[in-house]
Amino acid sequence: MTDETVLYALDNGVATIRLNRPDRLNAVTAEMLALLRATLWRAADEGARAVLLTGEGRGFCSGAELSGRGEGSLDLGSSLELGYNPVAEALSKLPIPIVTAVNGPAAGAGAGIALGGDIVVMAKSAYLLLAFSNIGLVPDCGATWLVAKSAGRAKALEMALLGEKMSAQEAMDAGLVARVVEDEAVLSTAQEIAAKLAAKPTLALGMIRAQVKAALNSTLSETLSIEATHQRRAGFSEDFREGVAAFLQKRKPEFKGK
Incomplete structure (x- = not known):
């Protein structure tokens, strides 16, 4: 273990990022x-x-x-603008896919960070908790948007107003996470998915991320235009040429992410 609060390793195209304050259940600080x-x-x-x-x-x-934050008045809006919002934006705008392995409780901003992944794998014993109303605050780190867009208005209000735990199975039933697995399998399952994504055409995957995000707030006509723009760019990529060649030659494609 190191004193670094965020651990990083890059192997075979997969960057593994670990929140590393286990003694505090990985509670986040401004520096973190x-x-x-x-x-x-x-x-x-x-x-x-x-x-x-x-x-x-x-x-x-x-x-x-x-x-140490229970005394005096705090400008929490500034802490969001300087700390939490940039993380939520990074999760949204990264040009590569993100898999989150929710190995345990994901509460408050932790729920927003967990749900910011494209494919969320959750351990059976883990839970989501929008705990903000329990301490007189409102959801942040994108949780309002992520939950409302994925699970709908009713579920977002229930979670945010009541501030109660949502089990992994309930989260999957609500459309918030992709997979629920045994606790001991959460990391290996997420690693398998991440490796599969790393072997796919990266440029296309990045545009798919952006396209789905845009579609959530766009009309059909606007979405069609975005699809055409992205498809034009994808059609000039090396990976598209490789994908077609592999299909015609009946072999597995070897994408380079270009």
Whole structure:
């Protein structure tokens, strides 16, 4: 174990990023958020073709570090603008796919970070918790948008207003996560998915991420236009040429991410 609050490793095209404050269930500080954002962009800059994001120890992320923050008035809006929002934007705008392995509780901002992945794999014993209303706050780190867009208005309001735990199975039933697996299999399952994504045509995957995000707030006509723009770019890629050649030659394609 190291003193670094965010761990990073790049292997075979997969950047594994681990939140590393296990003694605090990976509660995030301002410094940790800045490092997480920088590490996400580092993965893309260093040629990673997929990201696997998880937590060390028995939790994914318990949200903001609250120790010492109960006295006096705080401008929490500034902390969002400077810390949490840039992380949410990085998760959204990264040009490579993200798999989150939710190995334990994902509460508060931790729920937003967990749900910011493209494919969310959740351990059976893990849970989501929008705990904000329990301490007089409102959801942040993109959780409002992510839950409302995935599960709908009713579920978003239920989670945010009541501030109750949502089990992994309930989260999957609500459309918030892709897979629920046994606790001991959460990391290996996420690694398998990330490796599969890293072997696919990276340019196309990045555009798919952007396309789905845009479609959530676009008309059909606007979405058709975005699809045409992206398809034009994909059609000139090396990976498209390789994909067609492999199909015609009846072999497995070897994509380079270009």
